[in-house]
Amino acid sequence: MTGVAITGLGLVGAYGLGTEGLAAALASGAARGAEIDRSAGYHLPDSARSAILAGNLQLAPWVHPGEARRMSPPSKFAVAAARIALAQAGLTPGGGEPGEGEATAVVLATAFGPASFTDQLMRQIVREGPQAASPFYFSECVANAPAAQIAIAAGARGANVTVVEREAGVLLAVAKGAAEIASGRARRALVGAAEEIPPLVHALLDRFRALSRGAAGEEAGRPFDRRRDGFLAGEGAAVLVLEREEDALARGARPLARIAGWVRAFDPSAPATDWGTGAAGLALALDRGLARFGLDAGGFDRVVSGASGALAGDRLESAVLRAAWRDRPLPPVLAPKGVTGEYGGGFLSAAVLAAAGMPFGPTAGFSEPDPELGVIPHDGRPLAPPRRLLVTGLAAGGAAVWLALEAAGAAP
Amino acid sequence: MVRERCGPARRVAVTGVGAVSGFGWGIEPLWAGLSSGRAAIAGFGRFDHAGHRTHVAAEVPALPAALARRTSGRRLSIADRFALSAAFEALAAAGLPGDLAGEVAGVYFGSSTGGMWEGERFIAGLLTATPRLRTSLLASQQVNGPGDAVARRLGVSGPVETLSSACASGGLALGAALDALRAGEVDLALAGGADSLCEITYGGFNALRSVSEEPCRPFRAGRDGLSIGEGAVVLVLESEERALERGARPLAFLAGAGASCDAHHMTAPEPAGRGAAAAIRAALADAGLAPGEIDFVNAHATGTPLNDAAEWRAFVEVFGARAAGLPVTATKGSIGHLLGSSGAIEAVATVLCLRHGEVHPTPAGGEVDPELPVDLVLGSPRPLTARAALSTSLAFGGSNAALVFTRAGA
Numbered sequence: 050m051t052g053v054a055i056t057g058l059g060l061v062g063a064y065g066l067g068t069e070g071l072a073a074a075l076a077s078g079a080a081r082g083a084e085i086d087r088s089a090g091y092h093l094p095d096s097a098r099s100a101i102l103a104g105n106l107q108l109a110p111w112v113h114p115g116e117a118r119r120m121s122p123p124s125k126f127a128v129a130a131a132r133i134a135l136a137q138a139g140l141t142p143g144g145g146e147p148g149e150g151e152a153t154a155v156v157l158a159t160a161f162g163p164a165s166f167t168d169q170l171m172r173q174i175v176r177e178g179p180q181a182a183s184p185f186y187f188s189e190c191v192a193n194a195p196a197a198q199i200a201i202a203a204g205a206r207g208a209n210v211t212v213v214e215r216e217a218g219v220l221l222a223v224a225k226g227a228a229e230i231a232s233g234r235a236r237r238a239l240v241g242a243a244e245e246i247p248p249l250v251h252a253l254l255d256r257f258r259a260l261s262r263g264a265a266g267e268e269a270g271r272p273f274d275r276r277r278d279g280f281l282a283g284e285g286a287a288v289l290v291l292e293r294e295e296d297a298l299a300r301g302a303r304p305l306a307r308i309a310g311w312v313r314a315f316d317p318s319a320p321a322t323d324w325g326t327g328a329a330g331l332a333l334a335l336d337r338g339l340a341r342f343g344l345d346a347g348g349f350d351r352v353v354s355g356a357s358g359a360l361a362g363d364r365l366e367s368a369v370l371r372a373a374w375r376d377r378p379l380p381p382v383l384a385p386k387g388v389t390g391e392y393g394g395g396f397l398s399a400a401v402l403a404a405a406g407m408p409f410g411p412t413a414g415f416s417e418p419d420p421e422l423g424v425i426p427h428d429g430r431p432l433a434p435p436r437r438l439l440v441t442g443l444a445a446g447g448a449a450v451w452l453a454l455e456a457a458g459a460a461p
Numbered sequence: 462m463v464r465e466r467c468g469p470a471r472r473v474a475v476t477g478v479g480a481v482s483g484f485g486w487g488i489e490p491l492w493a494g495l496s497s498g499r500a501a502i503a504g505f506g507r508f509d510h511a512g513h514r515t516h517v518a519a520e521v522p523a524l525p526a527a528l529a530r531r532t533s534g535r536r537l538s539i540a541d542r543f544a545l546s547a548a549f550e551a552l553a554a555a556g557l558p559g560d561l562a563g564e565v566a567g568v569y570f571g572s573s574t575g576g577m578w579e580g581e582r583f584i585a586g587l588l589t590a591t592p593r594l595r596t597s598l599l600a601s602q603q604v605n606g607p608g609d610a611v612a613r614r615l616g617v618s619g620p621v622e623t624l625s626s627a628c629a630s631g632g633l634a635l636g637a638a639l640d641a642l643r644a645g646e647v648d649l650a651l652a653g654g655a656d657s658l659c660e661i662t663y664g665g666f667n668a669l670r671s672v673s674e675e676p677c678r679p680f681r682a683g684r685d686g687l688s689i690g691e692g693a694v695v696l697v698l699e700s701e702e703r704a705l706e707r708g709a710r711p712l713a714f715l716a717g718a719g720a721s722c723d724a725h726h727m728t729a730p731e732p733a734g735r736g737a738a739a740a741i742r743a744a745l746a747d748a749g750l751a752p753g754e755i756d757f758v759n760a761h762a763t764g765t766p767l768n769d770a771a772e773w774r775a776f777v778e779v780f781g782a783r784a785a786g787l788p789v790t791a792t793k794g795s796i797g798h799l800l801g802s803s804g805a806i807e808a809v810a811t812v813l814c815l816r817h818g819e820v821h822p823t824p825a826g827g828e829v830d831p832e833l834p835v836d837l838v839l840g841s842p843r844p845l846t847a848r849a850a851l852s853t854s855l856a857f858g859g860s861n862a863a864l865v866f867t868r869a870g871a
Binding site for chain 1: 510512513514536562567568572573575581583584585587588589590596599600601603604605606609610612613615616617618619620621622623624625626627629633637640645646660661663664665666667668669670720721722723724725726727728736739743856857858859860
């Protein structure tokens, strides 16, 4: 079966355009939270106030203002991230050999879609009447608008798929894109996630007590920490260029990493709005799923954990890891969501950077181990470059996806 | 190197189907309604549409008391309830229990709106400063709500994914299920979708002037837009070997799936239909069939001027001179456009046509557009012992999906 290489990574978000800012934040273990605008009146008085926001990014080098005015925020993020990724991969959007567009798939994840446009549309319908609804807001508020805009921008005429499985969606998108290539249906895929966190989404997440309200002082995502009280929502987009490894090597591209496998499962014990308790079932599914790719938990020398500081989420994550590793010691566990926040692709970017051997500093937000969890995330000491990494994604509501990455230099 | 271990090539059987549509709760009312040539598109009561430009939709009738138990749950959306009803019906039809905890099973759903109706009520409450808003309205408001609700209720522990690529979602979801079964990732797949009527999509399509004031008239001269529908559908898919081993009778086979993207425009299809044609060709290749082996088509056929024209051109590109003689039916003329789940319910309509040996008619709506001379099945069901059929889905944003089904016993 075809090998799948990651040859480009485009990131747009709170840490700027490209991965330099995120890499610096991960190395120092410093998050960049910002205050959310609560003036719309959607928030409860005692709500969370912080998020990892993209802010006033200058996207013009990657998305012409004339294009941008026809796009929702996540579409702009996605198109910019895709173009950055393609440039890093040494590819020209819409260029290349005949048939390249047809052989290029797009698989993008979102949890909430272009929610600021949904909000605007609802305001028009409720306050001014249904006939005030803007066709522009409607056409760009659909969940697949960012994936469609990437296809238009990149001339990608292969399968175009948007996946929606909350916190697990971004890894699901990567898995589906890799499967498109491994099956031979596509030679290349642009995969990742795009998200915006407008006040409406922030307020609704807060009403479910998903967000940190600063129980331990500052509002922060505190993965695996005893004082964790929720996550920080993050916005932006991350897009990876996936291609057949033989194609990448033939054209002289330098892969960042390789995709070695993926596992999908579901925890039916999860309520619709929180994580469940089905660690044993998930660990069994992980074990069986890895075996389909000839992999085993013991063969990973790094975990890039999706732990975010969610109370039940981190509890489930740690229980699954401990069950999957059984009596074996866990390898170093990186938990970047204290920096990247939840959603928006920052986490995926951090995982690829980890696979590429980028050094990680101490885990942002972590200082007090939780004895109930039994997982201590990375403390910042120097680590040998990883050979094989397990990236974990457990979603509230039950979905679960794991991704196996290999360092580009490691023997397959 | 990706070393996913695949089993031998498997024929994937449809062994059970369930549906909720404007014709009612169940497959029986769906097939009876489709066969009758009537449209379930009429006035509706989900929300006050007096301020909207149009006033018809294919709304699901009230839940029969007999089905209340299997769709109960305080925090479920309307779309969740549709999905649960369809899932239980499909499992019963397949001779399977309503608890899949012991199975290596997955759920593959397509949806555009999920629990958006309930989300809208909450947001409208925020905008009008309504006191004591119920957070439970938001519990299943996400697009992945119905698929997840089905997996949760049935105890599914395998892959669960919801795809939301507008009108292609359901077709793509069936394709994802086919992949998973062929790869041996699951032994059993529940594929389908669920969408409920809500004001954003109704108002939004109206803002685009894409909704007809009358029931939609696919492929007709003077057609002027689509009709919104709602409902859910679930197909039980499994390998032919497994089905036969446990004594289940396949209703049909899902023989192939294909997908493509126009990469052209957010709301308008590529006018020459090249993207749609690419998806159809991919599905045919996946099924190992030539265009000449397709006996009828269940078309996406929304009834909008541009979509139907582009789809016709795709048919001409793939089927050549045969396009004008190929029987075509347009399920949306009867039950409206179910958005993300349309591809899945039209897949079920295709299976039912193969099973019953007749192609269901499209409701009356005037003369076929002479510019798009499809052989539209009209009036009454057309007897046809078809061996293979095609179902197409062409979405907002340019995503296209095509599915090929073959008759069981052919």
